[in-house]
Amino acid sequence: MGQQYAIKRGERVRGPFTSKQIKSGIRSEKIKQGDLVGRAEAGPWKEVR
Numbered sequence: 001m002g003q004q005y006a007i008k009r010g011e012r013v014r015g016p017f018t019s020k021q022i023k024s025g026i027r028s029e030k031i032k033q034g035d036l037v038g039r040a041e042a043g044p045w046k047e048v049r
Contacts, residue, residue, distance in 0.1 A: 008036040008045055015041065 005022055006015030009032075017025070025031035026048065036045035 003039065006038050006041045007031055007048075008038065008043075013041050 002018055004016035004018065006013050007017065007022070007025075008014075022031065022037065031037075031048055033048055035048045036043075037048055038045045
């Protein structure tokens with residue numbers, strides 16, 4: 001299985017998601033600029049751009 005990611009918006013963390021799901025969420029604007037993405041539910045986090 002490939003790498004899994006989590007998305008954080010405010011204090012809410014969702015996931016796991018695949019990289020394909022993350023890219024699709026960005027294109028459909030369900031994942032917004034300013035949301036945070038990490039490889040685990042505890043981070044470390046990077047801002048979605």
